[in-house]
Structures are given as C-alpha cells and as structure tokens.
Amino acid sequence: MAVGSSEEKTGTRERILEAAEGLFAERGFEVVSLRDITSLAGANVAAVNYHFGSKEKLVDAVVERxxxxxxxxxxxxxxxxxxxxxxxxxxxxxxxxxxxxxxxxxxxxxxxxxxxxxxxxxxxxxxxxxxxxxxxxxxxxxxxxxxxxxxxxxxxxxxxxxxxxxxxxxxxxxxxxxxxxxxxxxxxxxxxxxxxxxxxxxxxxxxxxxxxxxxxxxxxxxx
Amino acid sequence: MAVGSSEEKTGTRERILEAAEGLFAERGFEVVSLRDITSLAGANVAAVNYHFGSKEKLVDAVVERxxxxxxxxxxxxxxxxxxxxxxxxxxxxxxxxxxxxxxxxxxxxxxxxxxxxxxxxxxxxxxxxxxxxxxxxxxxxxxxxxxxxxxxxxxxxxxxxxxxxxxxxxxxxxxxxxxxxxxxxxxxxxxxxxxxxxxxxxxxxxxxxxxxxxxxxxxxxxx
DNA sequence: GACTGTTTAAAACAGAGGTTTCAACTGTCA
DNA sequence: TGACAGTTGAAACCTCTGTTTTAAACAGTC
Structure with missing residues (x-):
C-alpha cells in the first residue's frame, strides 16, 4: 500500500506535498496551478488526482499535514x-x-x-x-x-x-x-x-x- | 466625455463598478470573473475592456473609488x-x-x-x-x-x-x-x-x- | 439625411485551468 | 513465466478565463 521506506528516494506523493506547500505559501491556494506544483515536484499532472483525488483535497492534505x-x-x-x-x-x-x-x-x-x-x-x-x-x-x-x-x-x-x-x-x-x-x-x-x-x-x-x-x-x- | 447626469438611468460603467465591488468583497479579487460581474450588472463582457481597459484596471478603479x-x-x-x-x-x-x-x-x-x-x-x-x-x-x-x-x-x-x-x-x-x-x-x-x-x-x-x-x-x- | 464619435451586443479567440483517459511501466506473488 | 494491483507518463477533454473582433445601435451636428 504505502511505500514504507522513504529514505533514499522520496515518493511522488511526498514531493508533491512539499512543492504544494511552498507554492501555496508563496502565492496562495487558488492562484497556484497543478502544473506549477507537479513541474516543481518533477511529477506528472495526473499524479495529483491519482494520489489526492482533486486539487481541493490536495490543499486539505497540505493543511492537515x-x-x-x-x-x-x-x-x-x-x-x-x-x-x-x-x-x-x-x-x-x-x-x-x-x-x-x-x-x-x-x-x-x-x-x-x-x-x-x-x-x-x-x-x-x-x-x-x-x-x-x-x-x-x-x-x-x-x-x-x-x-x-x-x-x-x-x-x-x-x-x-x-x-x-x-x-x-x-x-x-x-x-x-x-x-x-x-x-x-x-x-x-x-x-x-x-x-x-x-x-x-x-x-x-x-x-x-x-x-x-x-x-x-x-x-x-x-x- | 463623461455622462454627467446619472440620475434616472445609471450608466453601464457605474453599474459595472458597483457589481464588481460587491462581488470582489464577497469572493475576492482573483476568483470573480468578468462574466460574473457583467451578468450581475446587466452588461456585456466586452464593456469591461471598453470602459476600463482590463480586469486589473477595473480592480484599480474599484479600489480607487x-x-x-x-x-x-x-x-x-x-x-x-x-x-x-x-x-x-x-x-x-x-x-x-x-x-x-x-x-x-x-x-x-x-x-x-x-x-x-x-x-x-x-x-x-x-x-x-x-x-x-x-x-x-x-x-x-x-x-x-x-x-x-x-x-x-x-x-x-x-x-x-x-x-x-x-x-x-x-x-x-x-x-x-x-x-x-x-x-x-x-x-x-x-x-x-x-x-x-x-x-x-x-x-x-x-x-x-x-x-x-x-x-x-x-x-x-x-x- | 448623411456624417461624426460613442456605446452596446454577439461571437470568436487563444490560453490556462482541473480532470480524465489510456497505454506503459513497476513491483510482487503464484 | 504469467497475472495483477499499484504507479507513472503523455496526451486529450472540456470548461472557463481575459481579451479582441466585428457589426449594429445610439447620440449629436452640420
């Protein structure tokens, strides 16, 4: 289910979370696009919807974290x-x-x-x-x-x-x-x-x- | 140049300003679309760019007002x-x-x-x-x-x-x-x-x- | 009535947004 | 090996955005 060991290579989910946090902080929740986040995280656009379901839920995840x-x-x-x-x-x-x-x-x-x-x-x-x-x-x-x-x-x-x-x-x-x-x-x-x-x-x-x-x-x- | 008498029938420019002010206050500057504003004001989308030049300048006008x-x-x-x-x-x-x-x-x-x-x-x-x-x-x-x-x-x-x-x-x-x-x-x-x-x-x-x-x-x- | 400049209306434009699709690629388990 | 859930990548989809275009309607003025 989960990756488990996140020492050597950080998982996509984690990278997206971190990138999103930085960008949300810098520019705001609604202005930052998923493509901004994924390109910074080195991931694909679809990864957001795969891991979180929607942009709104990604925001929630960042907040909750x-x-x-x-x-x-x-x-x-x-x-x-x-x-x-x-x-x-x-x-x-x-x-x-x-x-x-x-x-x-x-x-x-x-x-x-x-x-x-x-x-x-x-x-x-x-x-x-x-x-x-x-x-x-x-x-x-x-x-x-x-x-x-x-x-x-x-x-x-x-x-x-x-x-x-x-x-x-x-x-x-x-x-x-x-x-x-x-x-x-x-x-x-x-x-x-x-x-x-x-x-x-x-x-x-x-x-x-x-x-x-x-x-x-x-x-x-x-x- | 200016309409001058704005007693009986408010001009489009004025109606847009008022509608924009309300919507900006309610939802924020970046979230409100020009179509939200113009439909509330009973005006055409193009009227904004005609009267104000751009959305950003409309925001400025509302602020300045x-x-x-x-x-x-x-x-x-x-x-x-x-x-x-x-x-x-x-x-x-x-x-x-x-x-x-x-x-x-x-x-x-x-x-x-x-x-x-x-x-x-x-x-x-x-x-x-x-x-x-x-x-x-x-x-x-x-x-x-x-x-x-x-x-x-x-x-x-x-x-x-x-x-x-x-x-x-x-x-x-x-x-x-x-x-x-x-x-x-x-x-x-x-x-x-x-x-x-x-x-x-x-x-x-x-x-x-x-x-x-x-x-x-x-x-x-x-x- | 034809000529001004100003204002409005409808449509189209180009771009970006979130979301979805689908094929390709992992790894694991039998 | 084959099967299979989990994950990724590239592209497309559809909607909505701000903006532009085009033409029609309007007010005056000569």
Whole structure:
C-alpha cells in the first residue's frame, strides 16, 4: 500500500506535498496551478488526482499535514500551563504563547523554510477564512474551545462575549503578521530593523496580552 | 466625455463598478470573473475592456473609488486631532479613531452594503497584501507616514521600530476583523452577541490602544 | 439625411485551468 | 513465466478565463 521506506528516494506523493506547500505559501491556494506544483515536484499532472483525488483535497492534505501536529502541541502546552497553575487561571501571556510557540517549534529548517511556513499558516488563517478541511475541523474547534475557556478564566472581569472577540483580534494580528511579515519588513526597510521570527512573535504576544487586559468599557466613559 | 447626469438611468460603467465591488468583497479579487460581474450588472463582457481597459484596471478603479475619499478623510481627522492638541502628542486612541472612523462614515447604505464594504476594505488590506494601484499608492504612503509619525510621538517611550510594528499589528486586527467579522459572528453565534459595526470597531480600538501602551520589553524581564 | 464619435451586443479567440483517459511501466506473488 | 494491483507518463477533454473582433445601435451636428 504505502511505500514504507522513504529514505533514499522520496515518493511522488511526498514531493508533491512539499512543492504544494511552498507554492501555496508563496502565492496562495487558488492562484497556484497543478502544473506549477507537479513541474516543481518533477511529477506528472495526473499524479495529483491519482494520489489526492482533486486539487481541493490536495490543499486539505497540505493543511492537515501541519495543522494536526501543531494543534496537538498547542493543546499539550495549554495542559502544561494549566497544571503549572494548579487549576487557577493561566495568565493571558502564557495562553497566547501556547498558541503561538508550537508554530515556531514546528519550524526546523532554515530561513527560507521559516518564511514559507509562516506565510502558509498566515494564509490558512487569513485567505481561507476559518474554513478548514473536514478532517481537522473537529480538532480546531476543540482547540478553540479550550483556548476560549482558558482566556475567559484569565480575564474574568470581561464578559464572555468580549473575551471571545479579543481572542479573535489576537488571531487577526497573528495571521496578518505571519502572512505579510516579509512585506512589512521590506516596506519599513531599515527603520523597523530585521527582527527574527522569534522576536517578532514575542512582540505580537506583548501587544495582544496588553490588548486583552484593556479595561472592559474605556470607550464609554471618556469620549 | 463623461455622462454627467446619472440620475434616472445609471450608466453601464457605474453599474459595472458597483457589481464588481460587491462581488470582489464577497469572493475576492482573483476568483470573480468578468462574466460574473457583467451578468450581475446587466452588461456585456466586452464593456469591461471598453470602459476600463482590463480586469486589473477595473480592480484599480474599484479600489480607487473608495480608497481616495477614505484616505482624505483620515488625513483630515488626524489634522483636526493634532490641532486639538496644539502640537502636543495626540493620544493613541484618537489616532486609531482617525484611521478607522472614516471607514465607518463612508458607509451610508444599509446592513448588507455595510458588510460588503467592510469585507472589501478588509480584502484590500489583507488579500492584496499592501499592493495597491499606482494611482493611490502615493496617497497611501503619505497617510502611512503621517500616522506613523503621530504614533511615534504618542508613545515616545517606544523605539521607532517597535512603534512601527505595533502600527502594523493594529492594521492586522482591523483587516482581519473587517474581512472575517461576519464569519466570526456566525462561529460564535449567540455567545459573542451581534454587535453593530460601530461597537465592533470601538472594541478593536480598545484592544489596539492597550496593545500600543504595552511596556516596551515585558518579555525580557519575566520569562 | 448623411456624417461624426460613442456605446452596446454577439461571437470568436487563444490560453490556462482541473480532470480524465489510456497505454506503459513497476513491483510482487503464484 | 504469467497475472495483477499499484504507479507513472503523455496526451486529450472540456470548461472557463481575459481579451479582441466585428457589426449594429445610439447620440449629436452640420
């Protein structure tokens, strides 16, 4: 059934997955054609439909390949944090770190692979707009529910509604920065330095942590 | 040259612009075909190339149509705020309001048009990734420079670099929420209520204002 | 009414997209 | 060897894309 040993010569299926990941990250899901992918992977066009069934399912496969381990790690980190605080509320900063760090740790390759993967995850959150393959949706919902609950315990002074929206705001910062981080660096060339991915994500967490702790109704009292 | 009176019967050019705006907002720039647009507008396919020259230029026209007045209003509001504070630094909240309020005020129509326009602007910031038509790019750059400067004066304790990044983070929240706000409401159906656009944007400003005032290096001192 | 320039309509164009077909080629098992 | 499931390669299929062409309809003006 499966090839099994994938040491010496990588299988076609695997090569397609890797090529697709890079191209999707670089240009987007809908713009990249199957011929782009297969020519980069050194495979035939028909191979995609043979191995995956359709382009849409290839996209799903690429998403699933990374989303599953990252989400698992997120839940694990949140578990650890909750144990560390022994049932008490986990600080917002640690919750956000549990959300973002697995993304970073999942990156093992060099500079270029970092950029690609970041853009890919950014697109996943941004371009596809929370629409996920069915195979990973339950896991995503479970994760979202876990993080939502943890955040509500972390900022009990906020209404459930407000906490939820601020969680979404944080996702927005992350998605947008992951996707356009490279462009932003070029735009602000020199002025905004050239922070590493790690530093950048730490700044995101600083920003969002403070955002979460904003007073509940500051806009009401003082126009 | 121009039609001039556009009261009784809207011209083809105008109908195409409106149809395009709605469809672009709903589905994205690259996915919508000219035939989608023209059939909705009740016009012929060739009309697009006749009136605009190409699809790309049609996109530019749609962008320009809204971006220009909104950006002008943004600058004007920032001017007013700066006069109000007589040369002193303008509070972050007011700067962010000057950035977002023109977007809201530009919306005059009903519920549906609000959603469409919000999504459109969201896509403009998100999907096209800071890549703008040449005709409006100078104005955007001028605006970005103005807001950047104002924010640096508002939070002088931050390095120029950090202030710039936090400005980008704020853009990210805005873009993401504008684009996916509708989806988010559905996802969190009931739990997250159904805030109006105005309330939602006020919450964004609360969040980002607090994010801007986060300490410069909180991640360093306490791991 | 014939001559302008402008606008619309229908059809055709060339190209690219995802998908399918089918023959050729692997390897394994009998 | 032969049979057979699994896999690949080249080509074709059909649809849809943006664009162009061509001719007809329209508004004015002399």
């Amino acid at each position: 990374h989303a599953t381990p990252v989400n698992r790690k997120r839940m694990a980190m949140l578990d650890e944090a909750e144990e560390r605080h022994a049932g008490g509320p986990v600080p917002v900063r640690e919750i956000l770190e549990a959300f973002l760090n697995p993304l970073i740790e999942h990156i093992s390759g060099g500079e270029r692979e970092q950029q690609l993967f970041c853009k890919f995850m950014g697109r996943l959150m941004g371009e596809r707009g929370y629409r996920l393959p069915e195979s990973v949706e339950p896991m995503f919902q479970a994760m979202a529910a876990r993080f939502s609950l943890a955040l509500q315990k972390a900022v009990p002074e906020l209404s459930e509604e407000l906490a939820l929206w601020r969680m979404h705001f944080s996702f927005g910062v992350m998605a947008n920065t992951l996707m356009h981080g490279e462009t932003l660096r070029q735009i602000s060339a020199g002025r905004a330095g050239n922070p590493t991915v790690e530093v950048l994500l730490e700044r995101i967490i600083d920003f969002c942590t403070a955002g979460f702790h904003a007073p509940a109704e500051p806009g009401r009292g003082d126009g | 809204h971006a220009t007045p909104v950006n002008r209003k943004r600058m004007a509001m920032l001017d007013e705020a700066e006069e109000r504070h007589a040369g002193g630094p303008v509070p972050v909240r007011e700067i962010l309001e000057a950035f977002l309020n023109p977007l809201i005020e530009h919306i005059s129509g009903g519920e549906r048009e609000q959603q469409l326009f919000c999504k459109f602007m969201g896509r403009l910031m998100g999907e096209r990734g800071y890549r703008l038509p040449e005709s409006v790019e100078p104005m955007f750059q001028a605006m970005a420079a103005r807001f950047s400067l104002a924010l640096q004066k508002a939070v002088p304790e931050l390095s120029e670099e950090l202030a710039l990044w936090r400005m980008h983070f704020s853009f990210g929240v805005m873009a993401n929420t504008l684009m996916h706000g509708e989806t988010l409401r559905q996802i969190s159906a009931g739990r997250a209520g159904n805030p109006t656009v105005e309330v939602l944007l006020e919450r964004i400003i609360d969040f980002c204002t607090a994010g801007f005032h986060a300490p410069a290096e909180p991640g360093r001192g306490d791991g």
